[in-house]
Amino acid sequence: DQQVKQNSPSLSVQEGRISILNCDYTNSMFDYFLWYKKYPAEGPTFLISISSIKDKNEDGRFTVFLNKSAKHLSLHIVPSQPGDSAVYFCAASFGGGADGLTFGKGTHLIIQP
Amino acid sequence: GAVVSQHPSRVICKSGTSVKIECRSLDFQATTMFWYRQFPKKSLMLMATSNEGSKATYEQGVEKDKFLINHASLTLSTLTVTSAHPEDSSFYICSASRRGAHQETQYFGPGTRLLVL
Numbered sequence: 001d002q003q004v005k006q007n008s009p010s011l012s013v014q015e016g017r018i019s020i021l022n023c024d025y026t027n028s029m030f031d032y033f034l035w036y037k038k039y040p041a042e043g044p045t046f047l048i049s050i051s052s053i054k055d056k057n058e059d060g061r062f063t064v065f066l067n068k069s070a071k072h073l074s075l076h077i078v079p080s081q082p083g084d085s086a087v088y089f090c091a092a093s094f095g096g097g098a099d100g101l102t103f104g105k106g107t108h109l110i111i112q113p
Numbered sequence: 114g115a116v117v118s119q120h121p122s123r124v125i126c127k128s129g130t131s132v133k134i135e136c137r138s139l140d141f142q143a144t145t146m147f148w149y150r151q152f153p154k155k156s157l158m159l160m161a162t163s164n165e166g167s168k169a170t171y172e173q174g175v176e177k178d179k180f181l182i183n184h185a186s187l188t189l190s191t192l193t194v195t196s197a198h199p200e201d202s203s204f205y206i207c208s209a210s211r212r213g214a215h216q217e218t219q220y221f222g223p224g225t226r227l228l229v230l
Contacts, residue, residue: 032216043206043221051216089156097217100147100159
């Protein structure tokens with residue numbers, strides 16, 4: 001049973017527009033959420049995170065929104081750039097990140113020129 | 114960001130041999146390191162949690178006698194795949210946990226591609 005779900009395997013967005021990647025989770029005990037970017041045959045690169053006590057965190061072009069009641073989070077990238085093309089993984093953890101991460105299956109973001 | 118290295122990046126071995134993978138946090142001390150495995154076109158699956166100076170905690174279904182983990186220092190954890198079989202072929206990735214003000218964030222190594230013939 002998948003506790004972290006990314007229901008869109010792929011997403012295509014035009015350069016300069018906003019990319020919105022979605023993630024749903026089922027375990028209400030998760031209290032820390034992270035987004036990672038990954039290229040094939042490489043380790044994930046940390047992008048941004050959010051604690052369950054917040055509903056929004058922003059870092060440059062990246063903003064993560066958390067809706068605890070809906071058990072939903074999203075990553076907004078604006079403006080989207082060609083270098084953003086990659087697979088994006090949503091991850092969740094217990095204990096403020098002290099435990100291992102539970103990953104979603106990833107969304108392949110393709111930025112069209 | 115924090116830097117985590119992994120060595121080797123790629124290894125090919127014969128069935129029945131053992132392979133050791135090293136994970137190092139280069140610019141911070143990590144009390145906790147994690148080992149993940151990624152199958153082709155699949156998500157990353159947590160294998161075990163490694164704490165410095167203590168025994169690793171393995172996830173359900175992961176054989177601790179097959180995947181030996183040693184966390185000898187605050188900057189080094191090793192994963193040894195013992196008596197490797199072709200089904201152990203996979204992409205193994207480690208992460209090191211860096212403590213922030215309120216949370217801990219995991220930073221990942223570049224991964225090790227293991228192919229068992």
